[in-house]
Amino acid sequence: xxxxxxxxxxxxxxxxxxxxxxxxxxxxxxxxxxxxxxxxxxxxxxxxxxxxxxxxxxxxxxxxxxxxxxxxxxxxxxxxxxxxxxxxxxxxxxxxxxxxxxxxxxxxxxxxxxxxxxxxxxxxxxxxxxxxxxxxxxxxxxxxxxxxxxxxxxxxxxxxxxxxxxxxxxxxxxxxxxxxxxxxxxxxxxxxxxxxxxxxxxxxxxxxxxxxxxxxxxxxxxxxxxxxxxxxxxxxxxxxxxxxxxxxxxxxxxxxxxxxxxxxxxxxxxxxxxxxxxxxxxxxxxxxxxxxxxxxxxxxxxxxxxxxxxxxxxxxxxxxxxxxxxxxxxxxxxxxxxxxxxxxxxxxxxxxxxxxxxxxxx
DNA sequence: TCAATGCACGC
DNA sequence: CCCTTTTGCATTGA
Numbered sequence: 001x002x003x004x005x006x007x008x009x010x011x012x013x014x015x016x017x018x019x020x021x022x023x024x025x026x027x028x029x030x031x032x033x034x035x036x037x038x039x040x041x042x043x044x045x046x047x048x049x050x051x052x053x054x055x056x057x058x059x060x061x062x063x064x065x066x067x068x069x070x071x072x073x074x075x076x077x078x079x080x081x082x083x084x085x086x087x088x089x090x091x092x093x094x095x096x097x098x099x100x101x102x103x104x105x106x107x108x109x110x111x112x113x114x115x116x117x118x119x120x121x122x123x124x125x126x127x128x129x130x131x132x133x134x135x136x137x138x139x140x141x142x143x144x145x146x147x148x149x150x151x152x153x154x155x156x157x158x159x160x161x162x163x164x165x166x167x168x169x170x171x172x173x174x175x176x177x178x179x180x181x182x183x184x185x186x187x188x189x190x191x192x193x194x195x196x197x198x199x200x201x202x203x204x205x206x207x208x209x210x211x212x213x214x215x216x217x218x219x220x221x222x223x224x225x226x227x228x229x230x231x232x233x234x235x236x237x238x239x240x241x242x243x244x245x246x247x248x249x250x251x252x253x254x255x256x257x258x259x260x261x262x263x264x265x266x267x268x269x270x271x272x273x274x275x276x277x278x279x280x281x282x283x284x285x286x287x288x289x290x291x292x293x294x295x296x297x298x299x300x301x302x303x304x305x306x307x308x309x310x311x312x313x314x315x316x317x318x319x320x321x322x323x324x325x326x327x328x329x330x331x332x333x334x335x336x337x338x339x340x341x342x343x344x345x346x347x348x349x350x351x352x353x354x355x356x357x358x359x360x361x362x
Numbered sequence: 363t364c365a366a367t368g369c370a371c372g373c
Numbered sequence: 374c375c376c377t378t379t380t381g382c383a384t385t386g387a
Contacts, residue, residue, distance in 0.1 A: 014373060032373080034377045044377045046373050059373060062375045079373085079377095106372050106380095191370045222384060225369095253378060292366095300376065304366060340377085 001120045002172055005241060006112040006129055007147045007155035008095055011164040013108035014084050015049040018077055020141040029055065029074040033063050036255040041067065046079050050164060091136055091144075098132045101241045111152045113241035122148065122171045129167055150175065151238040157186050175235035180207040187232050194221065209233045246284060251294065252277040253342030259298045261330050266341045267323050274318055274343050286348040287311035291318055293325035294342035303329050303336075304344075311349045318343070 010016065014032040019025050029052035035043040041063050048057045048066070052074060057066045063076065088107045096102050099112035118124040125148045136142060145166040147158025154175055161182075162168035170178045179186075183205060185195040197220055203209055210233050217226035231237040252273035260266065281288060291313075292306035305325040309318065322343060330336055 012373090034373090036377065042375085042377095044375090046377075060377085062377095064375065068374090081373090081378095084373085108373070189370065193369060224383060247380070249380065251379060255377070296376095302367070306365070342378090344380095 001115070002150045003113060003238075003241075004115045004118055004120060004122060004125050005149060005152050005155045006099075006114050006125070006132075007149075007152060007159045008110045008112065008132075008144050009146070009156075009159045009163070010088075010091065010108040010142055010144045012047050012049050012053075013088075013142075014047040014079060015052075016142060017080075017084055017087055018075075019049060025075055027051065029057065029070050031057060031063075031066055031070070031074060031076045032079050033066075033076055034079050035063070038255055038257060042255075087140060087142070091140055091142060094136055094139060095132065098128070099241075101243075103241050103244055105244070111155070111241050114148075122169055126167065126169050129169075133165075133167065149235075151235070152241065153188060153232045153237045154179070154235050156188055157182065160186070179233065179235050180205065180210075182206050184209050187229065189225070189228060189232070206233050246286070248348065249344055249346040250277050250280045250284070250286075250288070251292075251342055251344040252280075253294055253296075253340055255340045256338060259337040259339050261337055263323055263326050263330065266326050266338060267319060270322065270341050270343060271319065274322065275315060277343055277345055278315060278318070281345055288313075288345035288347060289349050290345070290347040291321055291325075292344035292346065293322050293329060294340075294344055295326065295329045295336075295338050296340035296342075298337040298339050300339070303332075305329055306344075306346070 015030045018030055030049040031045055031052050032047045033043055034046050043063045045057060045059055045061050045063060045066050047059055052070060055069045057069050084107060092104055092110060095110050095112060099114055100116045101113040103111045105111060114125060118128050129146050129148055133144060133146060136144060143165040145159045145163040147155040147162060147168050149155040149158050149170040150172045154170055158168040158170050184190050184198050184203060214226060214230050217229055221229060228237060254269060254273050256269055289308060289311050290306050291309045292304055295303045305328050307321050307325060309321060
């Protein structure tokens with residue numbers, strides 16, 4: 001028997017949370033912002049609600065540009081990530097009760113295998129999922145969009161298309177007709193770069209994409225991605241719904257008050273992020289054996305350097321190594337100015353003889 | 363095999 | 374006209 005998979009996506013999540021908690025925002029454009037602290041209004045839009053989107057405001061655009069696009073009644077709020085995380089957990093705990101197996105994809109997305117819950121029946125799935133949406137709404141005030149399909153890729157696309165507050169079921173026999181007319185970038189994993197190279201070849205829709213051989217795709221995307229795209233375009237990319245494994249790396253990045261090539265400045269401004277990253281590692285019960293410096297230059301290029309550390313290295317030890325790494329980066333080009341700086345912990349090793357390395361053999 | 367880079371995707 | 378943050382993965386080049 002084929003699977004029944006539901007993909008749940010909380011609508012414009014962060015902005016929706018603000019709307020739910022502040023009824024006076026009703027009907028107004030709401031923009032949740034990541035302020036970088038460099039100047040007043042420097043930073044980007046994290047999420048915008050639908051009234052704001054009508055003016056062309058969306059995730060990723062500069063706050064300044066959003067202010068120009070929107071009328072005076074628009075409301076700009078700073079991101080409250082911890083709060084959204086709490087609400088997300090609440091929602092996920094509800095969703096979990098509706099699933100045979102669930103995978104939390106991100107703060108606002110989850111994939112549920114509901115095959116047994118609905119006896120493999122897509123008609124039943126529609127009602128079942130509608131009930132789930134209602135419970136989430138009653139418990140939290142939040143609306144979500146849900147796609148139901150035989151696998152997670154198609155389910156995600158169905159959820160995307162149904163937004164906001166949507167519910168779209170795509171039965172097995174409907175999958176091909178559902179996918180064919182969609183633009184190639186509807187497929188998760190095909191972003192702007194991949195879509196652009198495909199467009200150059202005249203490939204615009206999933207139907208067009210299906211005409212390309214595995215070999216052609218391989219030349220465009222490399223082996224792994226080609227295989228994924230090949231099957232995804234046919235609605236046949238399938239994998240079991242399994243919980244997300246623990247993170248393999250922890251990183252923190254900050255925007256510097258001003259561009260600099262002074263290592264002391266960089267380290268001073270980065271220190272809080274380092275402490276924060278170490279706290280996250282502690283919470284994960286993980287110890288890194290590598291640490292990396294991430295430098296973003298004034299022209300927004302990214303340069304990275306890594307070094308080995310003693311797993312469980314202290315804050316001071318980490319700062320010392322980071323200082324060396326940033327020095328290396330700056331020395332490679334005397335003209336470099338850093339705009340942003342970050343730290344990355346990776347290559348985790350865990351205690352008690354366990355190994356996080358997948359290739360580990362007893 | 364390792365280090366560095368780039369793409370994707372999310373908000 | 375301005376440019377945040379986090380993680381995973383694949384490719385590339387040595």
